Amino acid sequence: MATFLARLFDGKTAKAQSVSVEIEDGSLKIISDTGSLMDKWPLASLRDENAGPAVGELRLSVAADNAARLIVEDPDFIRDVNAKCPRLYKSRPLVPGWWKPYVFWGGGAIASVIFIFAVVLPVLTTQIAWILPDKLREDIGEQTKSFLIESIARKQNSTADAIICRDPEGEREISRVLQQLNVSAGDEVQDLQVTVIKSPIANAFALPGGKILIFSGLLDLADEANGFTGVLAHELGHAKFRHPMKSFILGTGVATIFSLLVGDASGGVALAAIGQMAVSSTYSRELETEADEMAILLMQSAGFDVSPMNELLQKIHANNKTETFDFALFDTHPGIEDRLALITSAGKTGGGAMSSEAWEHVKKMCR
């Protein structure tokens, strides 16, 4: 094992410490002068903080939010690191929180940072959700979907493939109803795609890129086709307003979106961000109301009666009280009374969304 001498600036004190470094198993081990292991930096995360290569030294960092720098001048080590760290000279994607050091600039800077985050960003989020290329939205939706299905499958000691309900007739019926709602009002969602998952969770979830996930627990809980269709309309409402993309941007930071835009969508940063979004995002009351209002409008315009949705909403609410989930789904907690009142005020808005035979089939499609 080759050992090289290095100087470590720990990012907290100005004085450098003499250390030695070793490359082993994909990591850079930093060893103190007393021989104890101080830290291990993954080779894949290393960056040279010098302006460019060939200055006769490496000034290594390991993470954007870690100020420590490791200075090494040994040519053999530099050659070794160059061979093993493909990203050494790539700029590091910005991470959420990258702006934090700037608040130390002073009061004026704090005020402008607050202004950016309180006033500019929420507006910007909506703009960004609409201007992002379809391809990126599609990719984010696809990755979020795989992430969710795989984590649910893992919990059930199963595989993603095994928990997807494949029933052409049931899928066709759900797609038909969704498309009828889609064209009836508001901006049409492109590439609507529905996936039904075998799971006791009684819920549904809209993802970026027009993807809607339905958990079969919802089919078990729903007595009437129109209650179920009302929940679909609610999720479609979120999709029409691009709430999933907005929440993704808010949850992961605009910086992540930029790093996705400049490539690297398959990288660890993107996947981590997507995971974070999938488990942490909840919609605000305002967005839920927006989706409910859209759901009523869609049901009405499509000629479907929305009133059975109330019964299902109450059932989901009661069900959610007894079960805890890792994911924020069709969240009935904020203002359930207001939501029920809104739907009640719409009255009877039309007829049945599915034939009774079709509904019986859909209800059983995961069994």
Ligand SMILES: [Zn+2]
């Ligand atoms: Zn919702």
